Amino acid sequence: MNEFDLIAHLQQRFQAHAQSGSHVPAVGIGDDAAVLNVPDGRQVVVTTDTLVSDVHFFSNDSPADIAAKSLAVSLSDLAAMGAEPAWFFLAISLPQPDLKWWDDFITGLLEMATTGAIQLAGGDTTRGPLLITITAMGLVENGQALRRDGAKAGDLIVVSGQPGLAALALQQIQAGKIPTPEVANALKQPQPRLALGRALIGQATACIDVSDGLMADLGHILKASACGAEIRLRQLPRIAAMSGLDDASIWNLQLAGGDDYELCFTLPPARQEYLPELQKQSGVALHVIGTVVAGSGLKLLGDDGEEFQPDRSGYEHFSTRPA
Numbered sequence: 001m002n003e004f005d006l007i008a009h010l011q012q013r014f015q016a017h018a019q020s021g022s023h024v025p026a027v028g029i030g031d032d033a034a035v036l037n038v039p040d041g042r043q044v045v046v047t048t049d050t051l052v053s054d055v056h057f058f059s060n061d062s063p064a065d066i067a068a069k070s071l072a073v074s075l076s077d078l079a080a081m082g083a084e085p086a087w088f089f090l091a092i093s094l095p096q097p098d099l100k101w102w103d104d105f106i107t108g109l110l111e112m113a114t115t116g117a118i119q120l121a122g123g124d125t126t127r128g129p130l131l132i133t134i135t136a137m138g139l140v141e142n143g144q145a146l147r148r149d150g151a152k153a154g155d156l157i158v159v160s161g162q163p164g165l166a167a168l169a170l171q172q173i174q175a176g177k178i179p180t181p182e183v184a185n186a187l188k189q190p191q192p193r194l195a196l197g198r199a200l201i202g203q204a205t206a207c208i209d210v211s212d213g214l215m216a217d218l219g220h221i222l223k224a225s226a227c228g229a230e231i232r233l234r235q236l237p238r239i240a241a242m243s244g245l246d247d248a249s250i251w252n253l254q255l256a257g258g259d260d261y262e263l264c265f266t267l268p269p270a271r272q273e274y275l276p277e278l279q280k281q282s283g284v285a286l287h288v289i290g291t292v293v294a295g296s297g298l299k300l301l302g303d304d305g306e307e308f309q310p311d312r313s314g315y316e317h318f319s320t321r322p323a
């Protein structure tokens with residue numbers, strides 16, 4: 001097994017996928033660079049993310065899960081911009097060429113590429129510590145991309161799915177417990193909210209994907225939009241798997257836990273009536289959790305308007321030194 005065998009195997013397993021669907025590259029894997037056709041009237045949305053072993057996943061996680069999650073986080077960024085996935089590039093370094101590991105990895109990658117209807121257009125394969133960088137490209141109608149800077153005072157703040165569930169899984173694993181499959185899947189098999197992102201075009205005033213914790217990521221919208229917000233903590237989605245925990249533990253998980261890959265967006269109050277339709281189109285539960293206000297800062301309101309102080313604000317790579 002050498003570099004070229006690995007690439008050939010990947011290309012062969014992606015062959016059927018590469019020949020079907022839209023956005024087939026004009027020149028794909030096999031030349032020095034890819035050539036891609038951009039349809040008239042659309043812009044290219046590009047995102048890149050690196051996943052590091054034992055930071056973003058456990059090195060003994062299944063190769064299929066590692067691959068699917070690596071692509072899912074990039075698809076989640078495209079979803080947050082309202083883009084339709086088109087192409088991705090996989091740069092991977094591997095400690096050794098292991099055909100079984102590689103084949104399982106490709107299985108997970110193919111599955112997520114099928115979910116996202118995205119074409120593998122190229123990449124790079126090297127020897128080194130296990131490290132995966134995916135660059136994904138999507139298409140959006142000219143000028144229509146969802147951004148972080150459009151929220152206005154009075155807008156509703158909405159979040160999809162079950163924020164905090166992935167953080168619960170991580171907490172249980174770190175405590176030596178085995179999470180239920182539903183809880184574990186939130187961490188190991190996140191699902192990008194692509195249909196929701198597309199449906200939010202022309203509706204949401206701002207949007208972000210929640211990867212570093214709801215509070216931190218909503219904070220990015222507020223900063224970009226020069227607004228503040230009030231979150232009513234009782235309106236956060238109720239999560240059955242957290243029913244044994246006290247309010248503060250639940251809120252800490254939901255506000256500051258990372259790895260959710262849900263969308264958080266702002267919606268003018270006049271469009272609240274579309275929420276059931278948005279929920280139907282996107283197949284994911286939507287919860288209004290608060291309101292954008294004039295000024296700055298985030299108020300977390302518990303019962304009787306009492307303010308809640310979370311333990312930490314969210315995940316930040318340089319906040320602690322590695323051991």
Ligand code: ADP
Nearest residue numbers: 007028029030031032090091092122123124125
């Ligand atoms: P170069 O030496 O010109 O960089 P490579 O030998 O690295 O070429 O790559 C040959 C072809 O295989 C290119 O089209 C490249 O995009 C593709 N490729 C290499 N590694 C990967 C990978 N991990 N995933 C997808 N395509 C890959």
Ligand code: MG
Nearest residue numbers: 123124125126
């Ligand atoms: Mg190369």
